[in-house]
Amino acid sequence: MPEIPEKLANTLDALSMVPDRNERIQLLIDIAGKFQEVPPQVAARPFPEENRVPACESEAFVWAERRPDGRLDYHFAVENPQGISAKAMAVILKDSLSGQPLDQVAAVPQDVVYQVFGKELSMGKSMGLMGMVGMVSTLAKRAQA
Amino acid sequence: MSEIDSRGYSRPDALVSTDWVAEHLNDPAVRLVESNEDPLLYPSGHIPGAVEVDWTRDLNDPLRRDYLGREGFQNLMRRIGVTPDTTIVLYGDKNNWWATYALWVFRLFGHENAKIMDGGRIKWAKEGRPLTTDVPTWPASEYQARERDDKKIRAFRDEVLKHLEQRRPLIDVRSPDEYTGKKLHMPEYPNEGALRGGHIPGAANIPWARAINPDDGTFKTAEELRALYEGEARVKADDDVIVYCRIGERSSHTWFVLTHLLGYPKVRNYDGSWTEWGNLVGVPIER
Numbered sequence: 530m531p532e533i534p535e536k537l538a539n540t541l542d543a544l545s546m547v548p549d550r551n552e553r554i555q556l557l558i559d560i561a562g563k564f565q566e567v568p569p570q571v572a573a574r575p576f577p578e579e580n581r582v583p584a585c586e587s588e589a590f591v592w593a594e595r596r597p598d599g600r601l602d603y604h605f606a607v608e609n610p611q612g613i614s615a616k617a618m619a620v621i622l623k624d625s626l627s628g629q630p631l632d633q634v635a636a637v638p639q640d641v642v643y644q645v646f647g648k649e650l651s652m653g654k655s656m657g658l659m660g661m662v663g664m665v666s667t668l669a670k671r672a673q674a
Numbered sequence: 675m676s677e678i679d680s681r682g683y684s685r686p687d688a689l690v691s692t693d694w695v696a697e698h699l700n701d702p703a704v705r706l707v708e709s710n711e712d713p714l715l716y717p718s719g720h721i722p723g724a725v726e727v728d729w730t731r732d733l734n735d736p737l738r739r740d741y742l743g744r745e746g747f748q749n750l751m752r753r754i755g756v757t758p759d760t761t762i763v764l765y766g767d768k769n770n771w772w773a774t775y776a777l778w779v780f781r782l783f784g785h786e787n788a789k790i791m792d793g794g795r796i797k798w799a800k801e802g803r804p805l806t807t808d809v810p811t812w813p814a815s816e817y818q819a820r821e822r823d824d825k826k827i828r829a830f831r832d833e834v835l836k837h838l839e840q841r842r843p844l845i846d847v848r849s850p851d852e853y854t855g856k857k858l859h860m861p862e863y864p865n866e867g868a869l870r871g872g873h874i875p876g877a878a879n880i881p882w883a884r885a886i887n888p889d890d891g892t893f894k895t896a897e898e899l900r901a902l903y904e905g906e907a908r909v910k911a912d913d914d915v916i917v918y919c920r921i922g923e924r925s926s927h928t929w930f931v932l933t934h935l936l937g938y939p940k941v942r943n944y945d946g947s948w949t950e951w952g953n954l955v956g957v958p959i960e961r
Contacts, residue, residue: 551717558718586768587712611767611796613714649730651711652867652921652949 531636534629540621541644550647557646561617567592567604576606582664585657587612589619593668601634601672602627603665614646618658621645622665634669637662678792682896684937688930689792689893690763692801698763699723705760705812708795709776710767719805721765721798725754725812729772729923733779741822747783748819755812758787765791765798769886771927778926778943781827784820790930793891800890827929829916829942831950834874835957837916843909844877845917847928848948852920853879855961858952867920868952872961874918878907882924885931899936911938918944918951 532538547553571592572580582589588608593601603626605619626634639659642650646658679686698704699722706724708716716726727733732750735742742750756762762780764773770790780788791798799805824830829837838844851857855871873879880902885894893899903909915938917925922945932938951957 554714554717558714561714561718610799611712611715613718614712617714646713649713649728651730651923653923654711654713 531630531633533637533641534626534633536629537621537625537637537641540625541641544645550649553647557617558613560620561613563620564605564607564616567606571604572606576608582657582660584653584660585615586653587615587657589615589657589661591661591664591668593665593672595672596628599672600628600631601669603668605661614654614658615661618642618645618661622661626665626669631669631673635666635673637666639663639666681893683935684896685934688789688934690789691792692798692803695721695763695765695791695798696803703759703761705754705756705762706791707754707762707764707773707776708766709764709772710795711772712767715767715795717807719807720795722804722806722808723810724765725810727754727764727776729775733776741779741782744783744819744821747779747822748817751785751817751819752814755815756817757815758785758817760787760815762788763791764788765794767795769796769883769891769927770794771882771924774930775923775926778827778929782822782824784823792893797891827933827942829918829944831944831946831954831957833942834916834918834944834946834951837914838874838876838958841876843907843913843915844874845903845907845909845915845925845928846873846877846879847882847917847919847925848873848879849881850879852948853877855959867949870952870959872952872959873948874951875958875960877918877960878909880907880928882919882927885928893931893935896936899931903932903936909938911936912940913938914940914942916942916944918947920948921945922947 571594576590580590580592590606592604603623607615639662642658678689706721707727708720708724709727764777766773777788846853853873858871917928919925922943925943929941929943932941
C-alpha cells in the first residue's frame with residue numbers, strides 16, 4: 530500500500546496541531562482565500578461534464594495536467610460562489626498532491642476530508658468533498674495506466 | 675401589497691424579504707439565525723446580528739440518530755437569546771435548504787414564530803448587503819421549551835409502510851438519479867449511505883430545488899408550485915402527504931413549501947428517508 534504523499538501528510542499534521550474548532554475553521558477560511566481557478570490554457574467555460582466532481586453540490590471541477598516527468602498538476606474550479614469548503618479542499622489538494630508520485634495520489638483515502646474538516650460534516654457535504662479527493666485519485670490512476 | 679404577498683401563498687407571513695430583514699437589523703424582537711450546510715460560511719461572514727445554528731452540533735442528538743430533546747432545545751433557544759415572542763428569521767446556503775430544516779426542527783417543539791428569509795444567504799450577498807465576521811452575543815433568555823411532538827409533522831418507517839399500503843401520496847425530493855437508483859451504481863461515486871438504490875413504491879419525484887427560482891433563489895409563486903405538486907405529482911391539497919429524501923434535510927424544504935406556502939394541512943417529513951429505507955430488510959423498493 531503506497532504511503533500518503535509527504536506534502537499531504539505534512540498538511541494534515543499541521544491541521545492536527547489546531548485542535549480548536551474555531552481556529553481550524555479560520556485557518557480553512559484563510560486557505561480558501563488562496564483558491565485560484567483552473568488556468569484558461571487548461572480549461573474554459575463551459576467546463577466539460579467529464580471534469581465535474583460527482584456528488585459535489587458546490588459544482589467543483591477537476592483537471593490534471595501532465596508534467597515532463599509524468600506526474601500531474603491538479604487544477605480546480607468551484608462554480609458555487611458559496612462553496613468555500615470546496616475551495617479550501619481544492620487548495621489543499623492542489624498544493625499537496627500536484628507533482629507527487631502517482632501511485633501515492635491514486636491511493637489517497639477519501640476520508641482525509643474528516644482530518645481536514647473534522648467529523649461534524651453533513652452527509653452531503655462530506656460526500657462532495659470526498660468526491661473531490663476521489664476524482665483526483667482517479668485522474669492519477671488513469672495517468673498510471 | 676408586498677411582492678411576497680402577491681405570489682398567492684397560503685401563509686405569506688412565513689417568508690420575509692431581504693428588504694424586510696435589512697429594515698429590522700437592529701430590532702431586538704427579531705433574531706436572525708443562519709443555518710448552513712457549509713461549516714465555513716457563517717464564520718467567513720454573516721448578516722450583522724445573526725447567530726448560527728449548526729445542524730450537526732446544535733440540532734442532533736450526539737449519540738442516537740435523532741433530534742435533540744426538550745432540554746437541549748431549551749438550552750439552544752436560551753443561548754441564542756430567544757423567547758416565544760421573538761420573531762426568528764432563518765436563512766442559509768443552498769436555497770435555504772438547511773434553514774428550512776432548522777425551522778422544521780423548531781416546529782417539532784411547537785415554536786411557531788419562525789420565518790424564512792426568501793432567497794437565503796446568496797440573495798443577501800448578491801444584493802451587496804453587509805456581512806460581518808463579528809459574532810453577536812445576545813442576553814440569554816429564560817425560554818421554556820415544550821416536549822418534542824413527533825406526531826404531526828414527522829413520519830417514521832412503520833407509518834411510511836402503512837402509508838404506502840394505503841396508497842397515499844409520497845414525494846421523493848431527491849435528484850432523478852437518486853430516485854432511480856442510478857447514482858448508487860455509478861463508478862467512483864461516494865457511498866450514498868444505503869445498500870439499495872431506488873425509491874419507495876408509488877412515490878412521485880419532484881426534486882426539492884424545483885420550488886425555487888434559479889435566478890435569485892426565491893420561492894416560486896403558489897400557482898407555479900401547485901403546477902408542480904398538484905399537476906405533476908398529482909397531490910391534492912387535502913391529502914395526507916409524506917415527503918422524504920436521503921436524511922430528511924432536502925425534504926424539510928418541500929415540507930415547508932407544501933405546509934406554509936401552499937397551506938396543505940397534513941404533510942409529514944420522513945427524516946429516516948433513504949438512508950433508512952435503502953438499508954431496511956424486506957421493505958419494498960421500486961426503480
